[in-house]
Amino acid sequence: MYAQLVETGAKRLKTKEEMSPEERDFQEKVDAETKIEPKNWMPEGYRKTLIRQISQHAHSEVVGMLPEGNWVTRAPTLKRKLQLMAKIQDEAGHGLYLYSAMETLGADRDEEIEKLHQGKAKYSSIFNYPTLNWADMGAVGWLVDGAAIVNQVVLQRTSYGPYSRAMIRICKEESFHQRQGYQILLDMMREGTEEQKAMVQDAINRLWWPALMMFGPHDDESPNSQQSMAWKIKRKSNDELRQMFIDQTVPQLEFLGCTAPDPDLKWNEETGHYDFGEINWQEFYDVLKGNGPCNRERIKTRKNAIDEGAWVREAAVAYAEKQKQRAQAA
Amino acid sequence: MTQTEALKEYLLRLADSDMILGQRLCELCGKAPALEEEMALMNVALDLVGQARNWYEYAAELIDDGRDADKLAFRRDAHEYRNLLMTEQPNEDYAVTMGRQFFFDVYHYFTLKSLTESSDERIAGIAAKALKEVTYHLRRSSEWVKRFGDGTEESHRRMQDAVDILWRFTGELITPDDTDRVMAEAGIGPDTDQLAKDWRGMVNEVLTQATLTPGAEDAWMYMGGKHGEHTEHLGFILAEMQFLQRAYPDATTW
Numbered sequence: 001m002y003a004q005l006v007e008t009g010a011k012r013l014k015t016k017e018e019m020s021p022e023e024r025d026f027q028e029k030v031d032a033e034t035k036i037e038p039k040n041w042m043p044e045g046y047r048k049t050l051i052r053q054i055s056q057h058a059h060s061e062v063v064g065m066l067p068e069g070n071w072v073t074r075a076p077t078l079k080r081k082l083q084l085m086a087k088i089q090d091e092a093g094h095g096l097y098l099y100s101a102m103e104t105l106g107a108d109r110d111e112e113i114e115k116l117h118q119g120k121a122k123y124s125s126i127f128n129y130p131t132l133n134w135a136d137m138g139a140v141g142w143l144v145d146g147a148a149i150v151n152q153v154v155l156q157r158t159s160y161g162p163y164s165r166a167m168i169r170i171c172k173e174e175s176f177h178q179r180q181g182y183q184i185l186l187d188m189m190r191e192g193t194e195e196q197k198a199m200v201q202d203a204i205n206r207l208w209w210p211a212l213m214m215f216g217p218h219d220d221e222s223p224n225s226q227q228s229m230a231w232k233i234k235r236k237s238n239d240e241l242r243q244m245f246i247d248q249t250v251p252q253l254e255f256l257g258c259t260a261p262d263p264d265l266k267w268n269e270e271t272g273h274y275d276f277g278e279i280n281w282q283e284f285y286d287v288l289k290g291n292g293p294c295n296r297e298r299i300k301t302r303k304n305a306i307d308e309g310a311w312v313r314e315a316a317v318a319y320a321e322k323q324k325q326r327a328q329a330a
Numbered sequence: 331m332t333q334t335e336a337l338k339e340y341l342l343r344l345a346d347s348d349m350i351l352g353q354r355l356c357e358l359c360g361k362a363p364a365l366e367e368e369m370a371l372m373n374v375a376l377d378l379v380g381q382a383r384n385w386y387e388y389a390a391e392l393i394d395d396g397r398d399a400d401k402l403a404f405r406r407d408a409h410e411y412r413n414l415l416m417t418e419q420p421n422e423d424y425a426v427t428m429g430r431q432f433f434f435d436v437y438h439y440f441t442l443k444s445l446t447e448s449s450d451e452r453i454a455g456i457a458a459k460a461l462k463e464v465t466y467h468l469r470r471s472s473e474w475v476k477r478f479g480d481g482t483e484e485s486h487r488r489m490q491d492a493v494d495i496l497w498r499f500t501g502e503l504i505t506p507d508d509t510d511r512v513m514a515e516a517g518i519g520p521d522t523d524q525l526a527k528d529w530r531g532m533v534n535e536v537l538t539q540a541t542l543t544p545g546a547e548d549a550w551m552y553m554g555g556k557h558g559e560h561t562e563h564l565g566f567i568l569a570e571m572q573f574l575q576r577a578y579p580d581a582t583t584w
Contacts, residue, residue: 062365069359076574076584077400078383081356082376088359089372096365134574134584184584191583301360309363311488312424315481322480 006053009045010227030232035161038104046231049224050160051105052121053233055112058098059123061091063116063298067131067140076134083180084137090173097169101162117303119290128292129210135188135196135203141181143204143211143249145174150245151215159232182252189256204253205261212276213284215242246274336512337450338392339412340519342402343509343556344441345385346413349403350564351434352378353571354421363424370470374431377463384456404575408564415555416499418564422492425478425485429492432471433533437503439468440528444520453518472536479540490542497544501551504529509556 016024022041029036036042065088072088075081099109115121126144131137152174155167185203188196216238219225228234236244250267253260264277286292355375362368386399397405416434421427442464445457478489506514506522513519530547537544554560574584 062360062368065368066360069356069361072356072359073353073570074573076404076581078379078386078403079400080584082379082383085356085372085376085379089369089376092365092368092372096369099365187583193578193581195578196581196584305361305363309367309424311482311484312363312367312478315485316477318485319477319481 006049006056006224006228006233008049008224008227008231010224013226013230027230030159030230033157033159033232035164036159037161045227046233047105049228049231049233050163051102051107051112053228054098054102054105054163054166055107055115056122056124058095058102059113059116059121060127061095061098063123063127063302064144065091066298066301067127067129067294068137070131071134071137074134075137080137080184087141087177087180090177094166094170094173097166101166104162113306117299117306119299122288124214125284125287125292126207126210126214127298128287128295129207130293132206133199133203135185135199136207138181138184138188138200139203139207141177142185142252143181143207144214145178145181146249147211147214147245149174149178150241150248154235154241157232157235163233182256185256185258189258200256201258204258208260208262209279209283210287212242212246212279213287215239215245217281217284243273246276250274331508331512333512333516333518334392336509336516337518338389339509340513341385341389341392341453343412343414345382345389345402346411347417347434347438348378348382348385350411350413350567351417351431352376352382353567354417354419354430358421358427374467374470377460377467381456381460381463384460388452388456400575404572408560408568409558411555411558411560411564411568413555413560413564414499414502415552415561416496416503418555418561418567419496419499420563422495423488424474425488425492426495428471428474428478429489429496431467432475432536433496433500433503435464435468435471436529436532436536437525438464440525440532441520444525448519449517475536475542476540479537479542486541489540493537493542493544497549498552500533500545501549502553502555505551505553507556 014023016027019027023043026036026040026042026046029040036046068084068088068091072081072084075084099112102112103109112121116123126147131140149171152167152171156164156171158164158167185200188200192200219237219239225234225237229237246265250260250265262277264275266275268275287295290296352375355371355378358371360368362371382403383399386402390398390402393402414434414437416430419426419430439461442457442461445453446461448454448457475489478485480486504522504526506526510519510522514522534544552561574581
C-alpha cells in the first residue's frame with residue numbers, strides 16, 4: 001500500500017437525493033463498475049482525491065528507490081546486483097507511469113513533486129526506515145512489495161481507468177520483485193552462515209511492524225475511507241487488507257524458519273485468520289509527521305537531485321529550442 | 331606473452347571497465363536530474379554489469395583456478411583490476427558523468443563493433459549482444475554532450491570543464507600495449523590503429539557539433555589502469571562494492 005491516509009475532503013457521504021444530477025449519474029456509473037475515463041465528468045472531490053492518491057503512490061515509487069540505492073553499490077554477487085538494479089529501474093518506470101496517470105486528471109508532475117519536497121505531500125511511511133543490512137533487500141522485496149501487491153491487486157479494479165490500468169501493469173512486475181526478495185531470504189536461511197541467518201531475522205524484526213503500518217490506520221479512525229470506498233477508488237478497507245497480508249505472509253515466514261516480533265501472533269481456528277498484536281500507532285503518526293528515522297534524509301536527497309539537476313533540464317530545453325529554430329530557418 | 335595469457339588479460343579489461351563504470355552509475359541511484367534519467371542511468375548500468383558478467387564468466391573458464399565470475403569481481407584488489415582509468419573517475423556533476431560516458435562509449439562502441447568479427451566465437455557472440463546495447467548508450471551520451479555544449483551558457487561551461495578534466499584519461503582508451511597488439515594480431519581484438527582513428531573521428535565530430543573544444547592531441551595522458559596502476563578512487567570503489575564478500579568470506583551463497 002503506497003498511499004496512506006488520503007484526504008477526500010468529505011466529512012460524510014452524500015445521499016442520492018443530495019447529489020446533483022451529474023453526481024448521481026457519475027455515482028451510478030461507478031456503482032455499475034463502468035470505468036471513469038479522463039474526459040468523463042467527475043466530482044471535484046473525486047478528482048482531487050485521485051490526484052492525491054496517485055501522486056502519493058508515484059512519490060512512493062521514487063522515494064522507495066533510495067533505501068535500495070543504499071545497497072545497490074554493495075550487492076554481494078553479480079546476480080543479486082543485476083536483480084536489484086532491474087528492480088530499481090522498474091520502480092523509476094512505475095513512478096513515470098503513475099505520474100502520467102495523475103496528469104490525465106489535470107495535475108502537473110513538477111508541481112506535485114515540489115509539494116513532496118516542501119513536505120506537503122506524503123509517500124509511504126515504510127521508506128522512512130533505514131536499510132541496515134543486505135537481508136533488508138530481501139525483506140523489502142518480500143514484505144514491502146508484498147504489502148503493496150495486496151493493496152494493488154485490489155486497486156486493479158479501481159474506478160478510474162488510467163489508474164486501474166497502471167495497477168495491472170505494475171502488479172505483474174511487483175509480484176516478480178516479491179518472489180525475488182523472498183528468494184534472497186530463503187537462500188540465506190537454507191545455505192547461509194549463522195551470520196547471514198542472523199541478518200535475515202534482524203531485517204524481519206525491523207521491517208515487520210512498519211510493513212503492517214503500510215495499510216494505514218484502523219478503518220474507524222479513517223474518515224476518508226468511506227468516501228473512497230463509495231467512489232471505488234478504494235475497494236477494501238485498511239484492516240481487511242492488513243489481515244489478508246498477515247494471512248498470506250505468516251506461512252511464508254514459518255517456511256523461512258524465522259519469527260515475527262509479535263508475541264500475540266497466532267492462528268485463530270474460530271475466525272480462520274491469524275490474530276496479531278496492536279500496531280504502535282504513535283510511531284505511525286510520528287513517521288507520517290516527518291519524525292521517522294530517515295524522513296529528512298529521503299526528502300533532502302530527492303530535493304537535491306531535482307535542484308542540482310535544474311541546469312541539466314534547462315540545457316535540454318535550450319538545446320531543443322535552438323534545434324527547432326534551426327529547423328525552421330533551414 | 332602467449333596468446334592465452336593475453337586473452338585472459340584482455341577479457342579482464344573488458345569486464346572490469348564495464349563493472350566499474352556500472353558501479354559508478356549505481357552510485358547515482360535516486361540522485362539523477364530527472365526521473366527519465368533515473369531510468370536511463372540504471373538501464374545503462376544494468377547493461378554494463380550484465381556485459382561484465384559475460385566477460386567474467388569467459389575469463390573464469392580460461393583462468394580455471396577455481397574462481398568464478400563473482401570471485402573475479404568481488405575478491406580481487408585494486409592492483410589486480412584492469413579497468414580503464416576513465417571508468418573509475420567520480421560522477422561529479424552531470425556534465426562529467428556524461429562526458430565520461432561519452433568518451434568511454436565511443437571507445438566501447440568501436441571496440442565491440444570490431445569484436446563482433448573476432449576470430450574467437452565466444453567473444454564475437456558476447457560482443458554482438460553488447461553492441462546493440464552500447465549503440466544506444468553512445469547515441470544517448472552523444473546527445474547529452476551536444477545538449478550541454480550547445481545548451482545554456484552554464485551547461486556549455488560545465489561541459490567544457492568536463493572535457494578538460496577528463497581529457498587526460500582518453501589516451502588510455504586508444505593507446506595499445508602488448509596485450510592489445512597480441513589480440514589484434516591473432517584477429518581476436520580490434521585493429522588498434524583503426525580503433526584510435528575511429529575514436530578520434532567520432533569524438534571530434536560530436537564535440538564540434540557541441541561547440542566544444544577537444545584537448546590537444548599531444549596532451550599528457552594518465553595511463554596505467556590496464557596494468558593495475560589506478561587512481562586513488564578505485565580502492566574506495568572496491569571497498570564499497572566488495573564489502574559483503576570481504577566482510578563475510580565464509581558465506582558461499584547470497
